[in-house]
Amino acid sequence: MKLWGGRFTKETNQLVHNFNASIGFDQKFYHQDIRGSIAHVTMLAKQGILTDTERDTIIAGLSGIEKDIENGTLVIDGTQEDIHSFVEANLIARIGEVGKKLHTGRSRNDQVALDMKLYIRDEIAAVDELLLSLLEELHTLMKNNVTTYMPGFTHLQKAQPVTLAHHIGAYFEMFKRDRSRLADTKARLNYCPLGAGALAGTTYPLDREYTASLLDFTGATLNSMDSVSDRDYLIELLSAFSTIMMHLSRFCEEIIIWNSNEYRFITLDDAYSTGSSIMPQKKNPDIAELVRGKTGRVYGALVSILTTMKALPLAYNKDMQEDKELTFDAIDTVKGCLALFTGMISTMTVNKDNMESSAKNGFTNATDAADYLVNHGVPFRDAHGIVGQLVLFCEQKGIALDDMTLEEYKAISPVFEEDIFEAIRMETCVTKRNTLGAPGPAVMEEVIKRNEDYLKAR
Ligand code: ARG
Numbered sequence: 256m257k258l259w260g261g262r263f264t265k266e267t268n269q270l271v272h273n274f275n276a277s278i279g280f281d282q283k284f285y286h287q288d289i290r291g292s293i294a295h296v297t298m299l300a301k302q303g304i305l306t307d308t309e310r311d312t313i314i315a316g317l318s319g320i321e322k323d324i325e326n327g328t329l330v331i332d333g334t335q336e337d338i339h340s341f342v343e344a345n346l347i348a349r350i351g352e353v354g355k356k357l358h359t360g361r362s363r364n365d366q367v368a369l370d371m372k373l374y375i376r377d378e379i380a381a382v383d384e385l386l387l388s389l390l391e392e393l394h395t396l397m398k399n400n401v402t403t404y405m406p407g408f409t410h411l412q413k414a415q416p417v418t419l420a421h422h423i424g425a426y427f428e429m430f431k432r433d434r435s436r437l438a439d440t441k442a443r444l445n446y447c448p449l450g451a452g453a454l455a456g457t458t459y460p461l462d463r464e465y466t467a468s469l470l471d472f473t474g475a476t477l478n479s480m481d482s483v484s485d486r487d488y489l490i491e492l493l494s495a496f497s498t499i500m501m502h503l504s505r506f507c508e509e510i511i512i513w514n515s516n517e518y519r520f521i522t523l524d525d526a527y528s529t530g531s532s533i534m535p536q537k538k539n540p541d542i543a544e545l546v547r548g549k550t551g552r553v554y555g556a557l558v559s560i561l562t563t564m565k566a567l568p569l570a571y572n573k574d575m576q577e578d579k580e581l582t583f584d585a586i587d588t589v590k591g592c593l594a595l596f597t598g599m600i601s602t603m604t605v606n607k608d609n610m611e612s613s614a615k616n617g618f619t620n621a622t623d624a625a626d627y628l629v630n631h632g633v634p635f636r637d638a639h640g641i642v643g644q645l646v647l648f649c650e651q652k653g654i655a656l657d658d659m660t661l662e663e664y665k666a667i668s669p670v671f672e673e674d675i676f677e678a679i680r681m682e683t684c685v686t687k688r689n690t691l692g693a694p695g696p697a698v699m700e701e702v703i704k705r706n707e708d709y710l711k712a713r
Contacts, residue, residue: 483570
């Protein structure tokens with residue numbers, strides 16, 4: 256018998272039941288469902304709507320159900336439509352008539368809105384932990400590579416020398432912002448919808464603020480129609496997740512390039528690489544590629560829920576049940592990718608020499624050569640032209656700017672003196688870039704220190 260079977264004269268068609276049911280996936284939040292019910296009956300008793308004995312009997316029953324689900328003696332099967340019906344039916348079977356009072360002053364519409372918010376809150380905390388572990392790992396990499404020189408790129412062409420610490424520091428900032436986006440999402444969702452009923456509140460004297468405080472919400476929601484039909488927080492969550500995946504995907508792309516035979520900036524650990532069934536020499540960066548690839552499904556979840564919500568009239572509509580599977584899949588995907596990615600970069604080897612020689616061989620110090628001329632009174636546009644000639648000369652001879660003789664320099668511009676070699680050394684180029692946020696070791700140490708404080712504050 257369905258919870259709502261009273262006004263029906265026929266059994267539901269089996270295909271309709273299957274199509275309509277959500278228990279296959281909403282059983283994931285049985286814990287949150289039971290937690291919400293316990294808060295609800297606690298409030299009902301405080302308001303004199305239930306007696307204390309009724310409250311205690313119901314809470315004992317609900318706790319028993321949770322324990323039995325956890326130890327496997329109570330199996331969530333497909334006979335009930337959703338987890339809410341499953342818990343209520345089991346409660347009634349367990350404690351009898353008084354169990355029928357659980358749903359007083361409540362609808363599944365406000366119940367599911369509550370369950371989902373509680374569930375998302377827990378998952379935000381879990382994803383935040385994973386982001387923190389990744390940030391710890393990045394911080395260690397930064398500390399160890401303040402003078403690991405490498406080319407910085409624009410257009411994937413060598414541009415100016417940076418350090419690995421500086422490059423990794425860019426991702427550190429991205430993942431910091433990701434944490435703050437999740438915190439914002441949580442702050443905005445943290446209002447309790449329970450008591451909104453189906454859409455128009457209830458006629459019982461509920462204390463909604465009390466229920467909200469029992470469940471660690473900032474407060475109660477202020478419009479019952481919005482309470483049961485708001486899924487903004489899922490859109491925000493999936494948008495924040497999409498951004499996390501975008502960041503991971505960009506990082507993976509670089510890892511794949513750095514690990515390629517041509518670059519060899521890093522070497523991925525054997526435990527985080529895979530082989531080929533035909534080519535014995537192959538060691539492939541499959542994990543980085545998979546993380547990059549899985550970005551698409553998280554974006555898909557975001558677009559999917561935006562599309563589902565578009566044009567839904569107030570208040571609850573069953574379309575909203577479609578919010579769950581895609582959100583759960585996105586949560587699993589983001590958690591899995593963060594964990595694997597952190598493992599991958601914490602085990603990779605940094606090939607410092609290859610990075611440095613790549614920076615040396617790509618004219619990354621050309622801007623510094625032009626700056627040298629500017630410091631000796633040459634207008635920048637002329638200096639740019641002179642260094643362009645130097646680069647052309649070097650390219651023809653297959654050498655770096657550092658390898659030219661002073662005579663060769665002077666033949667192109669008499670302004671050059673012996674100190675040009677010091678001015679274009681890799682160390683000089685990086686060390687002189689000392690504005691806050693630049694790769695110079697002194698400011699990099701300052702940033703590392705600030706990030707350390709950030710990590711300590713959690
Ligand atoms: N399974 C439903 C969902 O996920 C729960 C709410 C059902 N409410 C209703 N009026 N049918 O949205």
